[in-house]
Amino acid sequence: MKTLKLLSVLCITALFIACDSDDDTTSVGTIDLEATSITFTIVKDDDFTGTATITGTVTNIGDANFNSGNGQQAVRLYQRSLGAPAPGELVDTVSFTNIDAGETLTIRYSRPWNSSSPAEGEFPPDYRIVIDYDPDIFIDGNDQNNDSDLTNNDLTVSGSGINDLFRN
Template sequence: MKHPTIKKGRLIRTTDLKRTFNLLFLFALSIVSLSCGPSEDDSPEPTPIIDLQADDVVFMITPTSSIAFDGTATITGRVKNMADNFISVEGQQVILLYERSLGTPTDQPGTEIGRVEFTTLRTGETMQVSYTRPWNSASPAEGEFPPEYILRLSLDPDIQIDGNVHNNDNNSENNELIVSGKAINQLF
């Protein structure tokens, strides 16, 4: 037989006290768990920042004869990932290199001379596209009026709505770079 407890003139059973303490304990435990908030595992993944940049166009010349103005020019365009990892699928992005001769309207890119397709580019990584051609800095078409070289990162028009946040370029302003071929003549 359990002995009742008398408190302030009222009779309280021991089982009632245990229930009260259990309820208070559960109430306190629920308050503590609510105040902790969601765990880190419950938080949504942050949206990545994607920024691929047409970074540089580099020229190199290899002399082909004893004539001081003849050589083979290599034009290399480089795209660099300036932010989070870029992850996509085939056919949605390509690096293009164009040669635009003097007189070609500026709203036209010129002749495509290089193309590289890719699907991933990690933070800080670069990807290159190159083209090699004969160069004579004494000729008017190369020496006096050299072409321009255009490096362009081209993305599929619907890439922003394909449901993949890892290929949404946040800065399209740096996806093209135009460089004059005059710098090739300075390498002789």
């Protein structure tokens, strides 16, 4: 009888050893979408006027791919003139579903610019990119669309950089 009990204990011990609870095979790594940069380019008509292009960049700085459904997330670009209420005027939106680790997504907006005018030259607008998620994205059952750091999903840059391009 002692042999049977010992054999039972050994079988149960072997079963527990075989079940490695520390190995989470469902882990997807770290997904971190970041509002990385806002840059400006211009095409001059003359010394003070031309077309300014504002380009926002979002990067998956994590080590895992972001995979989601349609309509659950978007990148938005805002233009906010001095004194206007936040967040400003929405000038473009780019919806997306997948961004692989290390991959970037860009959003662009072009507009006429006059660096000698008060509205652009003296008091240029700010430009802001925001990564927006559906409010229920963290409870949708998909771990591949959970951004690990929401503090880097928003970036604002002054449009004064556009005026600098006209001066150089």
